[in-house]
Each structure stands twice: as C-alpha cells, then as structure tokens.
Amino acid sequence: MSTDIKQKIGLRERKKAKTMASVQMHALRLFRELGYNATTVEQIAEAAEISPSTFFRYFSNKEDVMITDNYDPLLIAAFEDQPPELSPLQAVRNAIMSGMTDMSAEEMETMRERNQLIMTVPALRAATLNNLTQTMQLLTEMVAKRVGLKPDDLAVRTFAGAIVGVNISVMFYYAENPAADFAKLMDEALAKLEDGLPL
Structure with missing residues (x-):
C-alpha cells in the first residue's frame, strides 16, 4: 500500500472519528439534560444536525453511541509504525499514548463524560464488556502478527x-x-504492567 493511500485512509478514519466524537458530545449533553433512558436516537441526530439514517451509519443503537469509537484503525496504524526493536508492550503503550496525545481537550472531556456514564448505567457497562472483548481480539491479532505467533x-x-x-x-x-x-x-x-506489576 502506497504512502498516499495510507495517508488518505488515515485522513478518512480521522474524519470519521471526529464525526463520531461530535455525535457523542451532543448525546452526552442530552443525557445530562433529559436522562439516558429518556433520550431518543432522533433527538441525538437532531442535536448533531444529522439524519437518523446518518446516525445509524455510525452507531447501531443508543448504547453504541457511548461505547463505540472509531479509534481502532488509528491504534492499528500507530502500532504498526512502532520500531521493531520495541517489545510488544512498549509498542502497544506507545500506540495507545500517541492516539491520546492527538485528542483535543473537547474530545478528552467527551471521553471523561462517556466513561462516567458507562460506569454508572448497568446496560452500558455490560455493553462495554462486549466491546472490550472485541478490542482484546484486535490486540491479539496485532501482537501475534508482530511476534510471529498465531x-x-x-x-x-x-x-x-x-x-x-x-x-x-x-x-x-x-x-x-x-x-x-x-x-x-x-x-x-x-508502565506498571511493563515493570511486572510491582506492589
């Protein structure tokens, strides 16, 4: 894959991630004002100035608006860009941190509010566990490829x-x-994990 194609894909993924973050920001505001259970997908779409059908291109339901993000492709790209001499853990750590340093203050605030909501709404907490299972599978594939294992x-x-x-x-x-x-x-x-979890 050429550098130009990689850059275009990266730009497209970043744009998608920014749109998703914007929808999440509007959803969070409505959840604060109306409550999570009382807020509808239609209200979120209207607040974000998109159609409900556009909403469903990004999220499959209301729970998804809180637990889904589009940073996985960015994580993969950042991981693959890590120097080969780094350990798998150092490469993962650098990739995760590079994604966070690129986030705006507004995106970080949205992430904070999402986390608060996820940890306090049982349905969201359960849905997040499923999402993290998918993240674990993504990590196994990335790391296996890097170290030459299945x-x-x-x-x-x-x-x-x-x-x-x-x-x-x-x-x-x-x-x-x-x-x-x-x-x-x-x-x-x-860093604690990298150090062997000393207590």
Whole structure:
C-alpha cells in the first residue's frame, strides 16, 4: 500500500472519528439534560444536525453511541509504525499514548463524560464488556502478527487480556476520580504492567 493511500485512509478514519466524537458530545449533553433512558436516537441526530439514517451509519443503537469509537484503525496504524526493536508492550503503550496525545481537550472531556456514564448505567457497562472483548481480539491479532505467533496462542491472548485489564482498571479509577488525567493514568498503569506489576 502506497504512502498516499495510507495517508488518505488515515485522513478518512480521522474524519470519521471526529464525526463520531461530535455525535457523542451532543448525546452526552442530552443525557445530562433529559436522562439516558429518556433520550431518543432522533433527538441525538437532531442535536448533531444529522439524519437518523446518518446516525445509524455510525452507531447501531443508543448504547453504541457511548461505547463505540472509531479509534481502532488509528491504534492499528500507530502500532504498526512502532520500531521493531520495541517489545510488544512498549509498542502497544506507545500506540495507545500517541492516539491520546492527538485528542483535543473537547474530545478528552467527551471521553471523561462517556466513561462516567458507562460506569454508572448497568446496560452500558455490560455493553462495554462486549466491546472490550472485541478490542482484546484486535490486540491479539496485532501482537501475534508482530511476534510471529498465531492469534490463538495462549501467551498472545494472555498478553491482550492484560492490556484490556489495565484499560478496565483505569476506567474504574477514572470514574471515581474524574479530575485525574486519563492519558497519564493509562500511561502509569501500562508502565506498571511493563515493570511486572510491582506492589
């Protein structure tokens, strides 16, 4: 794949991620004002100045607007760009952190509010677990390719599970400490994993 094609795909993915973040921002405002259960997809679409059919191109339902993002392709690209001499954990950590440093203050605030809502609405928390299972599968495929193992290798799956576990622990901590810096928390948690989880 040429550099030009990669750049175009990257731009398209970034634009899609920005649109999704905008819809999520409007949805969060409505959830604050009306409550999660009382807010409809039609109201979210109207607030975001898109049609309901456009909403459904990005999200399959109201739960998805809170648990889905389009950063996976960006994570994959950032991971694949990591130097080969880095360990798989260092490569994952750098890829995750590079995605966060590119986020605007508004996107970070939207992420904070999403996390608060996910951790307090049982249906969203359950849906997030399914989403994180998909993220774990993505990580197993990325890492297996990098280290030359199969995605179903137990060591690769355990590695991906540890990364997802770090993510879950940070989400819970962040929900309880919303004034904290999410990117810093994630970096510190991944550093602890890299150090062998000393207690």
